[in-house]
Amino acid sequence: MSIYDQAADKAKEQLDVISETMCYAKWTQVSMHLTNGKTHSCYHPPTHDIDVEELKTNPSALHNTKEKKEQRAQMLAGERPDGCSYCWRIEDVGGRSDRVYRSGEYWAQNAREEIAEAGADGNINPRYVEVNFNQACNFKCSYCSPHLSTTWEKEVKEHGPYTIAQGEHNNLDSLSNQRLLPKKLAQNENPYVEAFWKWWPDLYKNLEVFRMTGGEPLMDVNTFKVLDYVYKHPNAWLEMSMTSNMVPPKPILMDMFIDKLQRLEEIQIWEDPEKFNPNSGNNWYVAPACKNFATFVSVDGYGVQAEYMRNGLDFPVLQKNVKRILNETDNSTITFINTFNVLSLTSLRDYLQWILDLRDEYAKDRQGIKYIPIPDNGDHKHDDYEVRPKQRIWFDIPLLRAPLWQCIQIMPDYYQSYLEEAIVFMEMNQADEVNIDYRGFKDFEIDKVRRNLEWMKAGSSMDKEELLKARANFYNFFKQHDERRDTDFLSTFPEMEDWWNICKEAEALI
Numbered sequence: 367m368s369i370y371d372q373a374a375d376k377a378k379e380q381l382d383v384i385s386e387t388m389c390y391a392k393w394t395q396v397s398m399h400l401t402n403g404k405t406h407s408c409y410h411p412p413t414h415d416i417d418v419e420e421l422k423t424n425p426s427a428l429h430n431t432k433e434k435k436e437q438r439a440q441m442l443a444g445e446r447p448d449g450c451s452y453c454w455r456i457e458d459v460g461g462r463s464d465r466v467y468r469s470g471e472y473w474a475q476n477a478r479e480e481i482a483e484a485g486a487d488g489n490i491n492p493r494y495v496e497v498n499f500n501q502a503c504n505f506k507c508s509y510c511s512p513h514l515s516t517t518w519e520k521e522v523k524e525h526g527p528y529t530i531a532q533g534e535h536n537n538l539d540s541l542s543n544q545r546l547l548p549k550k551l552a553q554n555e556n557p558y559v560e561a562f563w564k565w566w567p568d569l570y571k572n573l574e575v576f577r578m579t580g581g582e583p584l585m586d587v588n589t590f591k592v593l594d595y596v597y598k599h600p601n602a603w604l605e606m607s608m609t610s611n612m613v614p615p616k617p618i619l620m621d622m623f624i625d626k627l628q629r630l631e632e633i634q635i636w637e638d639p640e641k642f643n644p645n646s647g648n649n650w651y652v653a654p655a656c657k658n659f660a661t662f663v664s665v666d667g668y669g670v671q672a673e674y675m676r677n678g679l680d681f682p683v684l685q686k687n688v689k690r691i692l693n694e695t696d697n698s699t700i701t702f703i704n705t706f707n708v709l710s711l712t713s714l715r716d717y718l719q720w721i722l723d724l725r726d727e728y729a730k731d732r733q734g735i736k737y738i739p740i741p742d743n744g745d746h747k748h749d750d751y752e753v754r755p756k757q758r759i760w761f762d763i764p765l766l767r768a769p770l771w772q773c774i775q776i777m778p779d780y781y782q783s784y785l786e787e788a789i790v791f792m793e794m795n796q797a798d799e800v801n802i803d804y805r806g807f808k809d810f811e812i813d814k815v816r817r818n819l820e821w822m823k824a825g826s827s828m829d830k831e832e833l834l835k836a837r838a839n840f841y842n843f844f845k846q847h848d849e850r851r852d853t854d855f856l857s858t859f860p861e862m863e864d865w866w867n868i869c870k871e872a873e874a875l876i
Contacts, residue, residue: 373470374462380478381469385444389453389465390474392438393481395494396429400558401501401548401581402513405431408468411449415545418557425565428558430489439486473574491568494575499559499588501548503581504615505678507664508847509707509772511536513546514581517678521850528846530839531876535769559588570599577607577662584614584623593626600634600655607660609703611676612684620687627695630655633738633751652740652751659698660760661691666704668716674858675709677851692728696736696753700724702761706818707772708840710763711784712861718788722795722805725759729804757804763814765821770832771839774818775825778868785819838876841869 381388391408398405404413405428414434420427437447446454453463468474473493484490503515512519518536527537534540541547549556576592583589589608596606614620631654665684666675673679688700704710704717737750766772774781789812797806825833844855856863 370467370470373472373475374466375470377470377475378462378466381466385442387441387444387446387465388469389441389450390469390477390481391465391494392434392441393484393490394474394477394492395468396492397496398428398498398558398562400428400497400499400556400562402546403549403558404545405429405434406449407434408464410452410464411447414449416558421557421561424489425561426489426491426569428561428565429492429495435486442486476574477572491572493572495569495573496577496579497562498579498581499562499583500586501581502585503611504585504613505582505611505676506851507676508674508709508843509705509766509769511541511546512538513541513548516581519547525850528843530771530842531835531873535839535843566595570595570601573601574603575605575607577609579609582611582614583608584610584619590622590626593630597626597629597632597655600653602653602657604656605658605660606630606656607662607701609662609664611679612661612663612665612687613678613680620690624690624694627659627691627698630659631695631697633740635740654697659695660701661698662701662703663688664703664705666707666710667713668720669713670858671709671713674853674855675707677847677853688724692724692758697756699756699758699760702759704761704763705766706763706774707766708774708777708865709772709859711774711777711781712859714784714788715791718791718807721759721761722807725805728758755802755804761811763818765818769839769843770836771843773825773836774822775828776833776836776840777822777825777865779823779826781865782819782822785815785822789815789819834872834875837869837872841866841873 456463527534736753797803
């Protein structure tokens with residue numbers, strides 16, 4: 367049994383004592399969308415509006431909203447909030463849902479006493495925070511939307527929404543009616559961003575995971591403001607991360623980012639009497655400004671095929687910037703996020719080889735402990751700081767479920783061979799867990815690819831009419847994609863010509 371399953375078992379026992387529907391994430395985790403004033407706990411429930419008036423006296427209402435408190439009361443009473451249907455569906459067929467897994471995470475476990483004290487109505491500071499400050503983005507990823515990218519929004523304003531079977535895709539009026547588009551406010555007049563910075567000093571005190579998303583975070587001044595704050599207020603328990611396309615519109619933004627990462631890695635002597643055991647004889651600590659900084663790099667394939675999926679990407683520039691971070695910092699990590707979709711299949715083998723090559727190159731640099739001398743400030747004497755070997759290159763392949771026309775479940779069965787071959791390749795290059803191998807693939811990484819294969823196979827039960835419509839929409843969308851963006855599907859994916867023709871025929875039948 368993995369450590370994740372063990373933690374989940376422990377959490378399940380704790381939750382059942384409270385109620386059969388209890389979930390710590392409703393108290394300890396939040397995703398805040400400050401562009402349009404929406405929030406939710408984990409990413410499964412739909413977002414809901416933040417009350418601007420309440421923020422004036424309680425900036426923590428970015429998380430502690432009236433709706434969320436009502437859902438907490440339901441959980442304490444053993445009822446099921448509608449917004450958490452993702453987990454209820456899994457549990458109803460006997461599975462273990464994220465309700466249990468997230469409650470078993472260390473950041474949720476560390477807040478158990480505060481959760482009990484807060485109850486349903488109390489305001490509590492979450493331990494896991496994800497925030498996007500801005501929709502500004504220089505990419506138009508094929509599965510994205512104008513509410514998450516200014517470049518997407520600009521295209522739709524110029525050319526209109528995409529026409530698909532029986533409707534339109536990325537219609538600005540529709541997105542506006544759903545209140546997904548950012549509010550038309552100047553950055554310095556955004557009440558949600560203003561509330562965030564009012565809450566931040568108090569929120570930061572017990573923060574354990576903090577992640578910045580977008581848009582493209584490197585295009586937002588608040589990203590750099592956060593990094594400066596952490597440098598000036600170090601927290602050795604804080605896991606930080608940022609999701610980036612790694613090709614900002616101005617190269618100086620990458621220079622600035624790496625400079626901030628280097629500052630965060632500076633070893634500091636800092637005092638925090640509240641966080642250290644007074645019996646130890648000191649209330650100071652020697653450490654970088656945060657425990658770790660992870661850059662999540664969004665890239666869904668390899669080479670020109672990756673560029674097609676994420677319009678605006680310059681793949682060689684991405685590769686260069688990844689290596690800059692690995693070369694110019696000591697302790698930060700890279701996690702590639704492949705939002706796995708139809709177009710990810712055929713370059714998966716090259717993508718995995720790239721991961722393997724990077725691990726091989728940078729594992730060699732991490733074989734021994736690196737000692738960093740600490741300047742004596744006249745008060746404390748201590749040994750050099752140790753930077754120990756660690757895995758610096760990670761990847762994940764979360765499944766894309768929407769839009770359906772890019773979901774791998776709509777593919778013919780013979781395309782499953784790309785995943786089957788990838789699994790064999792990963793098994794042949796599996797990491798030696800006994801001797802702590804930082805080069806090969808971990809067993810749980812191989813399991814994720816197997817999971818994607820099983821998900822793909824489950825598409826065989828899809829309704830035939832729904833399948834036909836999804837394939838027709840694939841053809842409709844990417845035909846317009848090529849016309850608008852001066853791209854060429856068949857020259858980029860020549861091995862998928864049969865798939866293109868299948869979708870073209872489906873479009874003729876709709």
